[in-house]
Amino acid sequence: MVLKESPDLNIGRTFTNTFANRYQKTLSVKMNLQSQVYTEKNPSSHSFQEYSNSFHHFIPAAAMEYTNFQYGVFYEILDLNVDVAYDYPTPD
Numbered sequence: 001m002v003l004k005e006s007p008d009l010n011i012g013r014t015f016t017n018t019f020a021n022r023y024q025k026t027l028s029v030k031m032n033l034q035s036q037v038y039t040e041k042n043p044s045s046h047s048f049q050e051y052s053n054s055f056h057h058f059i060p061a062a063a064m065e066y067t068n069f070q071y072g073v074f075y076e077i078l079d080l081n082v083d084v085a086y087d088y089p090t091p092d
Contacts, residue, residue, distance in 0.1 A: 001040070002040050003038070006035070006037075007035055008035070010032050010033075011030070012030035026065075026066070027065070030062065032061040033058075036056070036059050039053070040054075040088070055088055059083070059085065059086065060084060061081075061082065061083035061084070063082075
């Protein structure tokens, strides 16, 4: 039996600067605060085959995007993404 739960909270904010018919610049910042609970159990009638393990980790993620749109000239997008991932051991 494996239980894997990941409750999270998403927070974000966008800032925009516009000059009519010239440019539009946007900065977006987003954060995902997530907690991961991973529980694994292997019940058995033989004690040497019983296995139980539980893990709890904080796995945040963040993203930032900058957009520069110069009307009629160019459109530029810059992205930065950061996240964390965990792998868990199994009895196999």
